Amino acid sequence: MVDDTADTRTVALAYVDGLEHRDWSRLTGLLAADVVYEMPQTRERISGRSAFLRFNQEYPGDWHLRARRVVADGRHAALWLDVRVGAEQQDACVWLDVGEQGLIERITDYWPEPYEPPAGREHLAQRW
């Protein structure tokens, strides 16, 4: 029996590592040719491996990724990332869909930004 979860976890970790090291040939081997990359916050969709790689190659700044957590389950994975560009830090949440061939078919990225909490819950929440 094929252990999809173990394969998906390996692919998810390799995806982060490949991006961090700008290892485009390794990434090419992880991605389906028709991979779809979506950023729901901006309603942007990038279709195809070539466009996805180019998007990352052109992405400005000296960006670095580190996996805070990888959760793999069958052919789905969720990545909780610590992303740094210079002195700036942001967390990201990434959802991966892996196909039958073990290639990433869909990537959905969320880039949550800091905001001020609404009033009315100070009695329950501490801030750090």
Next chain:
Amino acid sequence: MVDDTADTRTVALAYVDGLEHRDWSRLTGLLAADVVYEMPQTRERISGRSAFLRFNQEYPGDWHLRARRVVADGRHAALWLDVRVGAEQQDACVWLDVGEQGLIERITDYWPEPYEPPAGREHLAQRW
């Protein structure tokens, strides 16, 4: 052998269902007494089951949750939620840590908001 992943998946689904149905007694049974709830975007931390339940009981609006995806892996789960308050829709990304007793010990919520994409990637991205 205990199947942590199956138990975690059950707990994660029950967590969403318990919140959606305001089933506070069911939620009480899912949460460790010293559960920690964090919202990194606002740097807010709510400590303890009672405070967490009160936070949800007091949360304004007729909010509804639906799991778009549950990814469970050992004692970690990731929840991709579709959240609605009236006509407003927002996705959320939730990371759960389940303890040895099968209770949720840590909840980390991200509430990514829409934003306009930066210029310079229109040649790669389509918008919807």
